[in-house]
Amino acid sequence: MHQPRYDLVVSPNRSRYEFVSVGPRGSIRKVVEYTYLDELAIWNLGFGDVNPVTGEISDDVISDNGDGRKVMTTVLMTLFTFFGEYSGDTVILLGAIRAEPSSIIEL
Numbered sequence: 288m289h290q291p292r293y294d295l296v297v298s299p300n301r302s303r304y305e306f307v308s309v310g311p312r313g314s315i316r317k318v319v320e321y322t323y324l325d326e327l328a329i330w331n332l333g334f335g336d337v338n339p340v341t342g343e344i345s346d347d348v349i350s351d352n353g354d355g356r357k358v359m360t361t362v363l364m365t366l367f368t369f370f371g372e373y374s375g376d377t378v379i380l381l382g383a384i385r386a387e388p389s390s391i392i393e394l
Contacts, residue, residue: 293357295361297368308354308357315350316337317358318333320332330369330377331379331380332366332378335348
């Protein structure tokens with residue numbers, strides 16, 4: 288993959304990834320977290336901004352930091368590292384995307 292992406296801080300078990308989005312709205316801490324759903328035997332990929340006051344992850348914030356493609360490339364790249372650790376497992380991604388067709392990322 289040749290798209291620009293952010294450097295990641297990866298948890299030891301490869302289930303949590305952190306990076307910082309840098310743009311016109313400043314530096315915004317982001318988290319990608321894989322949560323295992325026992326009842327379904329699959330992993331859920333969660334993604335969001337870290338609230339600087341509470342430390343909670345919000346997945347319904349639109350940062351609009353001018354780096355959406357770079358952020359999404361970074362999120363998708365976590366899959367490669369994750370599957371290096373959990374190669375036989377399944378990951379689901381659920382959510383809503385408000386994007387223009389020009390925002391499609393080619394891996």
